[in-house]
Amino acid sequence: MAFTAVLKSEWTKIRTVASTxxxxxxxxxxxxxISALLCSFVSSRFKDMSAAEKLTFDPxxxxxxxxxxxQLAMIVFGVLVVGTEYSxxxxxxxxxxxxxxxxxxxxxxxxxxxxxxxxxxATSFLSFFLGQALLGDHGIGxxxxxxxxxxxxxxxxxxxxxxxxxGVTAVLRSSILALGILMPFFFLISTILGAFEATRxxxxxxxxxxxxxxxxxxxDTTNQVHAPYGPWGGLGIMLLWVLAAVLGGYLVxxxxxx
Numbered sequence: 001m002a003f004t005a006v007l008k009s010e011w012t013k014i015r016t017v018a019s020t021x022x023x024x025x026x027x028x029x030x031x032x033x034i035s036a037l038l039c040s041f042v043s044s045r046f047k048d049m050s051a052a053e054k055l056t057f058d059p060x061x062x063x064x065x066x067x068x069x070x071q072l073a074m075i076v077f078g079v080l081v082v083g084t085e086y087s088x089x090x091x092x093x094x095x096x097x098x099x100x101x102x103x104x105x106x107x108x109x110x111x112x113x114x115x116x117x118x119x120x121x122a123t124s125f126l127s128f129f130l131g132q133a134l135l136g137d138h139g140i141g142x143x144x145x146x147x148x149x150x151x152x153x154x155x156x157x158x159x160x161x162x163x164x165x166x167g168v169t170a171v172l173r174s175s176i177l178a179l180g181i182l183m184p185f186f187f188l189i190s191t192i193l194g195a196f197e198a199t200r201x202x203x204x205x206x207x208x209x210x211x212x213x214x215x216x217x218x219x220d221t222t223n224q225v226h227a228p229y230g231p232w233g234g235l236g237i238m239l240l241w242v243l244a245a246v247l248g249g250y251l252v253x254x255x256x257x258x
Contacts, residue, residue, distance in 0.1 A: 170249025
């Protein structure tokens with residue numbers, strides 16, 4: 001089967017499964033909604049912030065306050081795109097239709113990542129413009145230094161989270177197992193290790209903490225442990241994690257029976 005036909009097939013699979021569409025919608029709505037609420041709260045409490053807090057205040061990053069929950073929806077989306085093939089038994093039919101496993105996997109990842117990128121960019125730009133409107137005089141314009149990079153980077157970050165989740169699920173071949181590993185990793189292990197100075201030097205190389213640097217426009221000078229990389233370096237580290245996950249998924253699919 002030609003690669004274009006594989007892409008069309010995978011697009012049909014994704015758009016006809018309600019759960020994948022709903023998770024993408026949740027990623028957008030939850031991120032924008034929570035970010036707007038926090039921006040409104042910060043705007044009303046800005047005068048009560050300390051001088052140090054005002055000095056390191058990043059209005060762009062504040063616009064993405066809901067990203068952690070939006071990230072959750074992107075993880076679920078990535079897991080479902082790949083894991084549903086195994087849980088439903090469709091993987092046998094899919095591989096019978098597309099015997100070339102590389103074409104099958106990379107066709108699926110291409111379509112799903114492109115869709116996640118579109119939703120991610122829509123989410124980041126909506127979050128930014130709504131957030132800055134709510135911040136009022138404390139907001140920032142899209143044309144200011146590094147702001148466009150941060151806003152576009154936030155959309156790319158969401159797409160990469162989805163792609164990383166797809167790669168991990170392809171390795172594990174189970175939605176339940178993938179969610180059981182990814183959820184604690186991103187929402188417990190990474191957060192806890194990043195909260196303590198002794199372990200922060202390790203946690204800063206995790207995909208979420210490194211990748212999220214692309215969304216920052218102001219360096220937190222109150223943080224005693226600074227990452228030895230900038231926004232683009234952090235995104236590069238995240239890309240290495242994603243590449244490793246996708247490569248692992250391909251090798252497992254290539255060597256193991258459906």
